[in-house]
Each structure stands twice: as structure tokens, then as C-alpha cells.
Amino acid sequence: MASSRAARDAAGPESRTPVVLVDATAIPADRGGVGRYLDELIATLDGPLVIACQGRDERFYRELAPTATVLPQHPGIASTARRFVWEQVSLPGIARRAGADVIFSPHYTVPLLTRRARVVTFHDATFFSDPGVHTTLKRLFFRGWIRVSSRLADAVVVPSEATASELARYIPRGIAGFDVAYHGVDRERFHQPSAAEIDEAATKLGLAGAPWIAFLGTVEPRKNVPALVVAYRRLVAGWETAWGPVPALAIAGGLGWETGLDAEVDLVEAPATVHVLGFIDLELMRGFLGGASVVSYPSLGEGFGLPVLEAMACGAPVLTTRRLALPEVGGDAVAYSEPDSPSITAALRTLMADADLRSRLAARGIERSKRFSWRESALKHQAVFARVANGKV
Template sequence: MRILLDATAVPADRGGVGRYVDELVPELAAAGIDLTIVVQHRDVEHYRRLAPDASVVAAPAWTARRPARLLWEQTGLPMLVRRIKPDVVHSPHYTMPLLTRTPVVVTLHDATFFTTPELHLRSKAVFFRTAIRVAARRAARLIVPSRATRDEVVRLVGARPEKFTVAYHGVDHGLFHPTTVAEQSRVRESLGLAEASYVAFLGTLEPRKNVPALIRGWVAACTDRVDPPALLLAGGRGWDDKVDAAIEAVPAHLTVRRTGFLPLEDLPAFLGGAVVVAYPSLGEGFGLPVLEAMACHVPVLTTRELSLPEVGGEAVAYCGTDAASIGRELAGLLDDPARRGMLAEAAAERAVGFTWAAAARLHAETYEAAAAH
């Protein structure tokens, strides 16, 4: 079966959809899928390394900007489809080409553009709500990373449940695994923390991640401690304009730091070196940082919003989304090393069940169903 995978939506920083596509492509190739991958010029060599047997095609250089890419998706991509003649087109990031008779599979990562639109930039929420409605109506099949996402799209858009495949994300167990004290010390020193302990957060600082409430909860949990852990916020700066005010209100004796993007190879030691990884999100399509922290053998504190219980199960600790609940549950974990150890063990065991190979098998089955459609 020949699949044309449109990877032109992958951003330069490889976040979000980039992590999904980068992990999926080698497993699809290993599963025997005949892949043609359309990419941005900057990514040609990257995908040739990821999948040496795949055909990698560069989109025009002018598609690097999002409006131009979307225009090309509706004009140039259908022309490419006619030339390559794939059995199925996979559009891995919400939008899809409309002017093609070849079956299209679309990945929908998230339904929070409907459930909590106030947590997104208004233009982004409007755009992705429209894209999801179009895909639900026009795509041959839909792939989602959780049952929660499927159920929300079915409920809010009226999509047919039988069109969906729930394919949980995997975790790269070769990268995300328990790290050594030396590895953790190297990353800690690179962040200027010496031997200090810390609570870790990983993700874009956008309103949906609930970082201001995390900061206030961490302050409540740590302000009276003799040796309080720092709070490290790793990831893109995002657009949550309340983060700065929350940081400014932190007492002087506590340490909170935005690290920005960390190299991918540093993430396991960053997560594994934390006393707790806190991810009090207001809603996720999946919640990959939770799974990656679990694979690093570290206790995780998260919420029960949308898909997060599907990822964490009984192997993580849960809190509410308000600062008081976050602070209370975080303090309980900091005071209970035995519970942290039990959660870390359970998390590592549960994470083993999430693999990109399993996700690729479900994608392959979905391609077959789309082609039959």
C-alpha cells in the first residue's frame, strides 16, 4: 500500500505535530508501508535519515509560512497526489486537501478548540474548529490520540464514531528511560541548579497548561519548607500573559525559572531528576509530557481533565485545576517519599504499554480501511 504523508505542517522546532510525525514515520516504514513523505525544504535530510527507504519530496520553498502552506495544500498537494497516485493521503494535522478523490486520513489531536476556546488564541480556535468540522465530514477516516478526543468530536461535531481510530501516542523507550545520577547532575548543572532539588514542568506556556495556577500552588506547598525545591518551567514561551505576574509574586526565597526549550537528549535527565513532574493541564488531546515523565521513572502530578486519566491511569497522582488543590496534592507528595517511589515504579511499568510501533499498526489498519472506503 502506498501512502502519501503530508509532513509540511511540522514546525521548525519539531514540537507538537513534529514529535508525532517524527516518531511515527520510522515505525510505519518498519511495518512495510510504502511511504512518500512531503516535507519542507529544511526537513528533507531529516526524514531521509528517519526513513531511508521512503521517498522524500520537498514542497516549494514558499510554503514555509503557514498561509502559503495552506494554499499549497489545496492546490499543489492535489497535483502531487495525481502524479504519485497513492492509495491514501495522510494529513497529520487537522487540515486536508479537498480537491482530490484519493481517500484522505486526517489526524485530529485535540478537541479543546470547542470545549475551552478561551484558552486558545481566538483566530486559532476559529480556524481549527472549522478544520475539524471539514475533516469530520470529508475525510475517509479520522485518527485521534485518545477516547476523550474521539468522544468530544463526536459529541460536538456530530462525526460518525465508526470513522475514528483511537491510536495512543507511544514513547521512545530508547530515549525516555530512567537516567543515572551523573546524567541528572549534568543537566542540573547546565541549568545552574547545582545540587538543588526541583519540581519540573514541560510544555508550552499557553493558558491551557495552567502554569500560573501551578506557580501559585507550588508557592503554597513550598514557602514554609526549610529546603524548598525550585520550580523549573521547560518549553516554549507561549502566549499566557499571566505567567509573568505569577512569577513576579513568588517570594524571594523561592526559585522559579523558565528554561526555554531544552535539547531533546536532555529531557530524560531533566524529567528523571525532578522530585515531581507537575502537569496540571486544563485539557489535553493526549498529554505526551505525562507519558514521557512516566517512562523516566518519576512521580507525576496531573489532572483528570479529558485524556489525562487515559494516559496516567492509577500510576500518577491527581489534583484539581485550582492553585489550592495543586498546592495541597504537591505538598502531600513532597512529604511522602514512599508514595513518590510507589508512583514512580507504577508509572514506569504502565509506560511500557505505550509504543509507537503499536500506534503505527493502528495507522496501517486505518489506511487499509480508508482505501477500502
Template sequence: MSASHPRVLMDATAVPPDRRGVGRYVDSLLPELGRLGTPLLIACRAEDARHYESLCPSADILPGPAQIGRRPARLAWEQTGLARLVAKTNADVVHSPHYTQPLAVRRPIVVTLHDATFFTHPDVHERVKRLFFTNWTKLSLRRATRCIVPSAATRDELVRVLGTREDRIDVVHLGVDEEVFHRPTSDEIAAARRHLELADRPYIAFLGTLEPRKNLSSLIRGFANAVRGRADKPALVLAGGQGWDDSLDALIAGLPAGVDVLRPGFLPLELLRGYLGGAQFVAYPSLGEGFGLPVLEAMACAAPVLTTPVLSLSEVGGDAVEYTGTDPDSIGTAIAALLDNPSRRRELATLGLSRAAEFSWHSAAVRHQEIYAQVGRFQR
């Protein structure tokens, strides 16, 4: 036991190979916890061991067996192998960062629940995924010592929908990686443009998984309405991994000539700030988010942002973003207004930089450390 902090075993085996989602959360949080002096043990996939050794030099790395690279095997191992691993360690607290938890562990457990839209917006999730995460959310809210959520909106929805006691859920806002997401240089913007083969053409950016929850069908329809008849039409660039929204192909194929929607897939991390900061603005008309990290990251890159006031997005954007409804007509009207108002875009860029500075992974790590101390019955 540390003189001032409990030893925390972080289960990083849920981090996917592309490191998005929970990977961004875990990989951003752990180094800050290490810098704060939290004694860390990190359970991870064998292929991630060197990654975590370099990310957290002071941590004890505990690689799992090779077969947990497959999700069903990982979930089974979590209930058996991880529980045995915890029993062999001197961990005071176990942190399960992605909904599930080892039920047989007899030590304080903290579980992070990232999203309530599996309950509030079930139609935008695949049925298997929805059932899995709703069941585990209910179970973790009953069994975990404490649960962490990334926004007050997520906490409030879980309390409303499930009747969970509010005092069992801790809100910890996510942060922004300032080394990756900051105002880009002109060379970085040019590099992103070359990668996208945009030359000097203006563009509107989206960043995220291409899935129904992101409301991309409405974005595309609204964009087409907004640029119709314009001489200098911007492109709409939808960057991110392909989700399960199978309506986009036909929708894009049916667009009029000159209304261009590009789908470059994943962009390399080093191109993201040039991509976001080089856009006329970033459009993120989501139907609901647990937090909305792309909005925060866009603001940190001095990009004006257009988003919706649904669930957590207004909690993140505050007064530093432009808001729209979720329907195509509202989105189209908002896009046209921003295209016609360069001074408003400049104002949003300035406001966004100040707003993004209020969110940091250091602050998130401090709050996590406080929660670990509370559940481990330690005094700070």
C-alpha cells in the same frame, strides 16, 4: 501497489521547524511505518528533505517549493500544489496529520485531529487559532475518509459537541520514544542540573508550552503555598517554549523571596530524560489535553507525576499518577503531600515505568497501517 499494504503519502509539510507537536507525531510514526513495510511517499518542506531521507531510507521524498516555509503559503499550496502532487503519484492513501486536508484530492484521505479543547475549552486558545482549528476540524470530519484522534476522550468530546458519528473516528494512542525517554543515569541527571544551574537543589519539573491551557498560573500559586515555611524549598522549573500566557511574568515577580520559579526555555532533547527523571516529581496540571504526551514521557523516565483527571490525562496516566484538581488550593495541597511522602514518590515512579511500557510507537504504527488498509479497501 504493495502486495500487502497501500502506498501512503504523508503530508509532512505541516511539521514546524522546532519539530514539536505534530512534528513529534510525524517523526515518531514514519520510521515505524517504514519498518512495518508500509510503502511511503513523504511530502515535506525542502529544508526537511535530508531529515526524512535519513529517517525513512526506503521512502520516496517529495520536497515542496521553498515558499511553503511560511504558514499562509503552505496552506494555499496544500489546496493546489499538494493536490497536483498527489495526482502525479501512485499513492493509494493520503494522510494529512494536522487537521487540514487538500480538498481537491480524489483519493482516500486520513486526517489526524489532535485535540477537542478548541471546542470544550475555547477560552484557553487564541481567537484566531481557535477559529482556524474548529473550522478545519468540522470540515475534515465531514470530508475525510477517516479521522484519527489520540484518545477516546477526544473522540467522545467530538461526538458530543459536533454530533459526529463515532464509527468515523479511530482512536490511536501515541507512543513513547524509548531511545529518548527512559530511566536516566546519574550522569544524565547531573548534566541536566548543570544546564539548569541547580547544583544539588531539589526541583519540581514541568515540560510543555507555557500557555493558559497548561494552567501554570494555578501551578505557580499552588507551588508557592506548598513551599511556604519549608526549610529546604525546591525550585519549580517550567521548561518549554513561550506561549501566549502573559500573566506569568508579573506572577513570578511577585513571589516571596526564596520561592523560585525558573523558565529555561526549550531544553535540548538529550537533557530531557535527566531533567524529568531527576525531578522530585513532574507537575502537569493541565486544563485539558488531546493526549498528554509529557505525562507519558515523564513516566517513561521514572518520574513521579502529578496531573489532573481532565479529558485524556487519566486515560494516559491510569492508576500510575497522582491526581489533583485544577485550582491553586488543590494543587498546593497535592504538591505538599508529595513533597512530604518520599515512599509515595518511589511507588509512583515504579508504577509509571510499567504504565509507560503499555504505549509504543510500534503499536501506533500497526493501528495506522490497519486504518490505511481499511480506507484503501485493502485486506491485511
């Protein structure tokens, strides 16, 4: 690796492709939005890559990026605290020995002591703008490290213009100091499902026999899922027979810290039904999303909103909010409501009463989703890596 770097150096700084060390060690085993972001990038990036990862992910990354150098790390760094110490103490040496020009840190923090160029991704500004949706420890840690990383990094990547604008309110880095790289959508996985795929998802997830309203995302305060459950109860209480069978509410995604969800679900009575599914297999997501009557994502604010994009690509009519980046993703191809329960109920009633409206939104969503590409996102990241490696920050 080091000798190939020397050969590229000899060709001149403008022509060489930088060696990028990707720190994938912060990615959890159950892939949420940040994990999928990094996995899609690694699969799509060109040029020499070195991937530092948890030992459990070694085989996965070797298959995902066959030309990359994969460096599994000691299993002890599965602990968050130990991983952070490893990042500060060991990662700079790994980058040096690998001949890396750039260290890419995709989750807010960067190593302090390194001569390599550093690129970091900030996914949203909610640690500042909406602190109540995070635990106190997490809020204090990431607020501090966002400020430190912003000061030290040669470039900061964000997933939307809204995130750049929001972050610029809280840290001394102007909007122009952020590189916006939208997320993409995996079209092999997320496209309109067949009837058989919808049936398979419904059967395996226990949803067969009735329509469903879907939610997909980590169940944490920011996602506002208890408000959705309250809205759903009210929707069913006023259900009209002309709308067809009463739908279930299906909530998919990892469970974050306490949200009050259980208390709201306990109040649900027949004919309403709520299924809390937890993580679902990626192979079932197309049928789960595309088979839903509506995908509701009532978030209080997103740096991007990947589930909204993926639902659109699957041909689902989507209901979300206008908070932060969500309108950048949904445009005029989704329905919007305020994040309070009465507003969500009213919007759901409108959608469930109008099959033609749902069809129009589904068609618009499919078309709009085509604007977002992991290839374009990777090219944007590569341009940032090349710029900082050549000293053009």
C-alpha cells in the same frame, strides 16, 4: 512509484500495501507534541511512504526514513497562510504524481480537491470544549476545518477515547466513526536516567545544587502554568524543613501566546526560584524529567498528554489533573489534583512530604508506560490506511 503501484493493483485490492503520502509541512522546527507524534510514526511505519516536508526537514526525514521518498517543498510555505494554500492547490497534484493511494494529514486540515483517500488526525477537541485557551482566529479557523475535514476524510484518527467522545459532542460523527491510536513512548530516549545524566541535565539547565519540580509542555493557556507557579509559591511559603531543601520550579517548553506567566513569576521571592527554560535539548529530557522530585502537569484538558507518559517512562512521580484523556494515560500510576492553585499546592505538599509515595508512583509509572508503544500506534495507523485505500471506510 506509479509503476510499483500498478503492480500492487494487479495483485488485487486485498493484498496490496497502499502508498501513503504524509504531509509533514505543518510541523514546526521546534518539535512539540504533534511534531514528535509524526516523527515517531514516520520512523516506525512500514510500507511505501512519500513525505512532503519543509525544506529544512529534508535531511532529517531522509535519515529518519531511509526507504521513503522525501519531497522538500518551496521555502515560502513556512508561512502558515501559504502552507494552507499549498495544501489546497499543490498537494493533490503531488499525491497524484507520486502514485499515492492515501493522503495522511496529521494536523486537522485536508485538501478539498483530490480523488485520493484522506486520513486526518484530530489531536483534541479544545477548539470547541475550551475555546478560551485559543486565540480567536485560531479557534474560528480550526472549528471550521475540523467540521470540513471530518466530513471529507475517509477516516479520522484521534489519540484517545476521551478525544473521540468529546469531538462527537460537537461534530456529526459518532464515537465509532473515530479510530483511536494511542501515542507511544521512545524507550531509547525516555527511560530512567543515570545519576550522571541527571547531573548533566541539572548543570546544563542551571538547576544544579537543589532539587526541582518540573513542568514540560508548550506554555499556553490550556497548560495552566500560571496556576502552577502560584501553587509553587504557596508550597514554598509553607515549606517544612523535614522535607529537605526547598526545590526550584523548572518550566520547560516553547512559549505560546500570552498566559500571564511572567506576572506570576515576577511575584516569586526567595527561597522560591522559578526557571523558565524554553525548549530544551531532547538529549537532556531524560535527566530533566527523571531527576525531578515531581513532574507537575496541571493541564485544563489534553487529547493525550505525551509529557505525562514520557515523565512516567523516566521514573518521575507525576502530578496531573483528571481532565479529558489524562486519566487514560496516567491510570493509577500518577497523582491527581484539580487544576486550581490551592488543589495543586495541597497535592504537591502531600508528595513532597512522602518520599515513599513518590517512589511508589515512580515505579508504577515505569510499568504503566510500557503499555504505550509507537509500534502499536503505527500498526493502528497502517490498518486505517489499508482500510481506506481498499474502500472499506
